[in-house]
Amino acid sequence: MALLSSIFFAAFIVFSLSEASSHAHWSKNDTAAFSVVASEEGGGEWVLLQKSIGVSAMHMQLLKNNRVIIFDRTNMGPSNLTFPKDKEYCLNYTIHNNPELVTDCTAHSLSYDVASNTIRPLVVRSDTWCSSGAVDPSGTLIQTGGFGDGSRSIRTVPPCDDDTCDWTEQQQVNLVENRWYASSQILPDGRAVVMGGRHVFSYEFYPKADGMSSGKYHLRFLVETYDEKEENNLYPFLHLLPDGNLFLFANNRSILLDYNNNRVVKEFPVMPGGVKRNYPSTGSSVLLPLKMNGKLDGSGLPEAEVLICGGAQLGAFTSTKGKGFVAASTSCGRITVTDPDPKWVMETLPMPRVMPDMLLLPTGDVIIINGASKGTAGWENAINPVLNPVLYKTYEPNPESRFTTLNPSSIPRMYHSSAVLLPDGRVLVGGSNPHERYKFRAEFPTDLTLEAYNPPYLSPIFASLRPTIESVEPRTKTVSYGQSFGVKFQLSVHTNDSAKFSVALVTPSFTTHSFAMSQRMVVLDIVRFKHLYTRYKKPSARYDYKIVVRGPPKNTVAPPGYYMLFVIQAGIPSQATWVRVQ
Ligand SMILES: *[C@@H]1O[C@H](CO)[C@@H](O)[C@H](O)[C@H]1NC(C)=O
Ligand SMILES: *[C@@H]1O[C@H](CO)[C@@H](O)[C@H](O)[C@H]1NC(C)=O
Ligand SMILES: *[C@@H]1O[C@H](CO)[C@@H](O)[C@H](O)[C@H]1NC(C)=O
Ligand SMILES: *[C@@H]1O[C@H](CO)[C@@H](O)[C@H](O)[C@H]1NC(C)=O
Ligand SMILES: *[C@@H]1O[C@H](CO)[C@@H](O)[C@H](O)[C@H]1NC(C)=O
Numbered sequence: 001m002a003l004l005s006s007i008f009f010a011a012f013i014v015f016s017l018s019e020a021s022s023h024a025h026w027s028k029n030d031t032a033a034f035s036v037v038a039s040e041e042g043g044g045e046w047v048l049l050q051k052s053i054g055v056s057a058m059h060m061q062l063l064k065n066n067r068v069i070i071f072d073r074t075n076m077g078p079s080n081l082t083f084p085k086d087k088e089y090c091l092n093y094t095i096h097n098n099p100e101l102v103t104d105c106t107a108h109s110l111s112y113d114v115a116s117n118t119i120r121p122l123v124v125r126s127d128t129w130c131s132s133g134a135v136d137p138s139g140t141l142i143q144t145g146g147f148g149d150g151s152r153s154i155r156t157v158p159p160c161d162d163d164t165c166d167w168t169e170q171q172q173v174n175l176v177e178n179r180w181y182a183s184s185q186i187l188p189d190g191r192a193v194v195m196g197g198r199h200v201f202s203y204e205f206y207p208k209a210d211g212m213s214s215g216k217y218h219l220r221f222l223v224e225t226y227d228e229k230e231e232n233n234l235y236p237f238l239h240l241l242p243d244g245n246l247f248l249f250a251n252n253r254s255i256l257l258d259y260n261n262n263r264v265v266k267e268f269p270v271m272p273g274g275v276k277r278n279y280p281s282t283g284s285s286v287l288l289p290l291k292m293n294g295k296l297d298g299s300g301l302p303e304a305e306v307l308i309c310g311g312a313q314l315g316a317f318t319s320t321k322g323k324g325f326v327a328a329s330t331s332c333g334r335i336t337v338t339d340p341d342p343k344w345v346m347e348t349l350p351m352p353r354v355m356p357d358m359l360l361l362p363t364g365d366v367i368i369i370n371g372a373s374k375g376t377a378g379w380e381n382a383i384n385p386v387l388n389p390v391l392y393k394t395y396e397p398n399p400e401s402r403f404t405t406l407n408p409s410s411i412p413r414m415y416h417s418s419a420v421l422l423p424d425g426r427v428l429v430g431g432s433n434p435h436e437r438y439k440f441r442a443e444f445p446t447d448l449t450l451e452a453y454n455p456p457y458l459s460p461i462f463a464s465l466r467p468t469i470e471s472v473e474p475r476t477k478t479v480s481y482g483q484s485f486g487v488k489f490q491l492s493v494h495t496n497d498s499a500k501f502s503v504a505l506v507t508p509s510f511t512t513h514s515f516a517m518s519q520r521m522v523v524l525d526i527v528r529f530k531h532l533y534t535r536y537k538k539p540s541a542r543y544d545y546k547i548v549v550r551g552p553p554k555n556t557v558a559p560p561g562y563y564m565l566f567v568i569q570a571g572i573p574s575q576a577t578w579v580r581v582q
Contacts, residue, residue, distance in 0.1 A: 042407050043407060043455070044456050045407065046454075047454065048449060055072050055079045055110055056072050056446050057431030058129075058130075058418065059072075059133065059510070059512040060419070060510075061510045062422065063157070066423060067112060068422075069141055072128070073127055073146070074109075074127050075091070076437050077095065079106040080106070083121050084121075089107075091103075108124055113163075114424075114428075126155070127150035129150065130180055131150065132182045132184040133510035134510060136561065137560040139158070141156060141159075143157070144175060144182070144194050151180055154169075173208075175194065177204065178197060179196075179197040179200065181196070181198050182235070183235050185246065186507075187259075196233070202222070204217065221248065221264065231280065233251045234279035235513045235514075236249060237306075239285070240518075241287075242556055242557045243556060247304075249306070251278055252276060252277065254267070269343060275312065276311055276314055281314075281316060283309055283353075284308070285307070285358065286306070288305040288334075290521065290557060292553070293523060305334060305336050307334045307392070310354055316354075317376040317378065317381070320376055320381040325381075326375070328352040329353070332347045332348070333345070349368070349403060350403050351373055352373040354371055355371035355414065356386075357371070358514075359427060360421070361457075362421075362504055362521075365393050367392075368391075369389040369429065371417075379415065381415065382414055387411075388405050389409075390404065406456070411449060411451065414433075417433075421506065426454050426458065430449065464492045465493065466491075466572050467491055468489055470488040472485065472579055473488070477577070477578065478580045478581075479551040479563075481558075482550065483550070487567060489545055490544050494534070494541075495543075498526060500570045501526065503524045503547055503567055504523045505522045505552065506566065507561065508564065524549040524550060527549060528546075529546075529547050532546050563578070564578060
């Protein structure tokens, strides 16, 4: 009996939605707690994870093995990360016009293990400076371009679980053009597009279609959006839309691009306000959540909205050369790109911001993090770091109430900093190096720390509201287009209110230079919601549920690959489980 009473007592009764109704009880506490998360200024918490990872986090990519591939450039002198003696690898290069050969035996890349909070140095050979990346359908990082010997490189890192994998540089295949400050996006057929780059007005694909070795496509839009002396169109914002076309934003203009036929389908209105949004007047951009259970366009696909925030005025970059630091922009523009007659709706940030990182949180809200309030991107080009993240409440109907200023970090994250969403709902933040080399005595020193920002939904006061995912059916965790699948989870509250739940798929982004490439969230259709059974275990009961959701309708809505699946209840997300969409 002792044994019996110590194990879960489960009532193996399956309630349907209506049968469960008489058992439902939401405590006042839960409701009160939720209103705190929704309204509190100054929420969230910063945690220093690592005092030094030895490398400044210019680029970051989370892979499905819960490792984050972090790297800087490779040819600016030694980093602070050494290899184990038996794994040492030295690069030989010259710096700028100095003919002296430097032998550099430090690491410029690493794999960060999220669960154990440990790092492992990796070997990257060609120069990754200001490069781009995407994750292919098998979960492998496809990393493209850079500078010098790396400007046409294609490098890969697979997601292995045994901590043996490292960079592979493609030997036979290269990019057709130099791609320095280019953007990438994963496509419905599993290829990556690489768009633009410094003095390069074209795009290309990896891998190339059969027999196409010279495939590059000139795009006049990239020429037209290039500002003399300032550029303001590098790292263009690129989002794959549900209809399969690409949304492309550069400087202050945007187009819908049919990349298969190299045809501009439509041009959106110029974003008003006289603000430049792309490097070096760097703002950021997100494709807001694609809601299958929200508004659909005429063809049954989800409506798509883009949000772009921050940036700088024309002339701001030029003025940094004389140490004049102009206030950054406070404006954001939001546009429903699937509307027949789309218009920018302008909104105002709580503070000016250049070089913000914008990440989708599992709740569908956007966190705006890192950056400065004066100057532009580029070495030594900004002052006045903005230490407070800002939460943008995507679904708040009143535009005046959409922004909340959150708790500040103590570490300035200026040029060459980055941030990515982790599967446990935290935001991993690192980098900042507004200098040509590693420089630790400066107003804004090269930063080698790694921090986590825990958004307000991770507060312990919401623990009782947080779903815990138990399993995904089928057990292969493979989600097929248009097919329903089940997600079982537990909660410590009893509810029958399916409207409080959502299930979202989120891609891990390739983040660099304030742009989270391929970032995407698809909010799935809920087909069924069931309370399965109750486990009466002292001191608190656990309630088991199953949600059946429909997989994304097609590969233009969710390109094939690995996604973080979150169950969200009343604004509180579970930890994610990885699923493969194919
Ligand atoms: C859920 O339970 C509450 C309280 O028992 C009841 O008022 C409500 O109608 C139920 N909702 C559904 C959708 O069954
Ligand atoms: C209600 O919430 C407060 C924190 O907001 C917590 O201290 C308290 O234990 C909760 N009460 C119950 C019954 O869960
Ligand atoms: C990096 O290494 C240099 C040289 O050894 C040292 O002076 C500096 O303090 C280190 N910086 C950090 C942040 O660890
Ligand atoms: C760099 O130079 C060292 C010393 O001359 C040599 O041992 C090493 O093989 C070189 N590394 C590369 C990648 O060429
Ligand atoms: C957009 O940018 C172009 C090129 O810099 C500039 O001529 C034009 O005035 C800008 N338009 C607006 C509305 O800001």
